[in-house]
Amino acid sequence: MTKKIAILFVCMANYCRSPTAEGVFRSRASAAGLDPFLLIDSAATSNYRIGHAPDPRSSDHAARRGIDLTGQRARQITLADFENFDHIYGMDRQNISMLKSACPPQYHHKIGLLMQFATRSDSDVVPDPYGGDVDGFELVLDYIEDAADGLVASLRAQIAAQSDAPGEAI
Template structure:
């Protein structure tokens, strides 16, 4: 059975996208769907390649009992566009960069994370690398991942 593949993307792949990857992975496992859904994250930039998630992200994930073992930053590659079903951009700049990197022939659907939470009236997940507000980002990511799981369950049911 083919897995549904979800890739979260931010700028450096140490704050927002690994947080979303870990939270979504935890929700998918709790739903008993880890054999049906594959999850990863990447960054559009290469500054942090090979590094673990940011200390602020790790601290929040630890507090919520969410694992991140083995997670290391990687850079988005052109071939990712054909290897993932859904690429989730954390902000508008990331979305533009994703589309440039993977090109127009990519089969992956590209969405902005906050499109999962339209009632918030916010289009981008703020970057806590610059704001320092990891709590705010965790709250957005947690709520958005809940919605994303429902969306992916519907896709799995549709075959």
């Protein structure tokens, strides 16, 4: 068995976007048979909503697509996360800036935008839907589903390359 690849999704409050990314990615990774190889979590750059469940609008829209966010609770990123997670994906440039400010320099290479994996969306960031209307939550799901599919494909290749049994199907 290979070492689990640890993935962390981050937004400002861990209330809308990063819990959605965690939930969507868990679902996509599970459907692809990758869950035994992954550790998946989400966190906030701020301490605004620590301990809170995801925004009810995020949970409702995700549930309509078969994604369950109800077990999640917001937490703030810690220094240990930079060491312990292999990949840390922010939702927008402000998240990336805040992450890099808090991150020890030797771990900067772990930080990137989630939308770098998108193939069907033209945005390079996941916009914050919090202050907008319900259409924003649907757009966030569309973008995150696109990026999650690309990330699953990327990780399948990474897992296959480090597999203990060469040629083993994943």
